[in-house]
Amino acid sequence: MNQSRIGYEHVPEQDASRAARTWWDENAAEYHDDNGAFLGESRFVWGPEGLTEDQARLLGSREGVVDKKILEVGSGAAQCSRWLRAQGARVVATDYSHAMLEQALIYDDRASSQHRVPLIQADARELPFADSSFDAAFTSFGAIPFVPDAERIHAEIARVLRPGGRWVCSVTHPARWMFPDDPT
Ligand SMILES: C[S@@+](CC[C@H](N)C(=O)[O-])C[C@H]1O[C@@H](n2cnc3c(N)ncnc32)[C@H](O)[C@@H]1O
Secondary structure: OOOOOOOOOOEEEEEEHHHHHHHHHHHHHHHHHHHHHOOOOOOEEEOOOOEHHHOOOOOOOOOOOOOOEEEEEOOOOOOOHHHHOOOEEEEEEEEOHHHHHHHHHHHHHOOOOOHHOOEOOOOOOOOOOOOOOOOEEEEEEHHHHHHHOOHHHHHHHHHEEHHHHHHHEEEOOOOOOOOOOOOO
């Protein structure tokens, strides 16, 4: 008798993670075609509503971020980090997709030297940084909505932040997935 292949099948974590990263690699160009104008190249926007860090100051005041060591996870093309860099912060942008970071390099090439940011390819669940390395960490729609085990991201951020450091993240509401990926 034929066994149906339709239904739930357990996928080992490593395979699921590789598949998700491959999706971002394969869709990076289309993602930036669709969202690039809204996101800008050196703009820090927290979500589709258009709230910017310049308005919200969730990571600290204009003076407060100067010289602060700030980590971005799931940075994509690192638009937010580029903006923070121009404010005087010491920023590192990380993402696990090589193609998304390649887009960051394209933007960096076009940016002035005060806007360029160090880029590191890393999974937000396994960060290549020592304990207590950063004053603050953030992600704007990166990493968290795309993993089944977001608690691992929070644990890694807690590890790499200095005691009392700040972690700010924005995520999509689950209902958002019903709608087209259109910033409007
Ligand atoms: C919607 S984009 C957000 C990035 C940027 N803020 C933007 O608006 O374009 C999501 C990003 O999260 C990254 N990402 C997803 N899962 C990740 C993980 N486990 N670790 C690191 N980055 C991840 C993807 O590669 C992608 O660049």
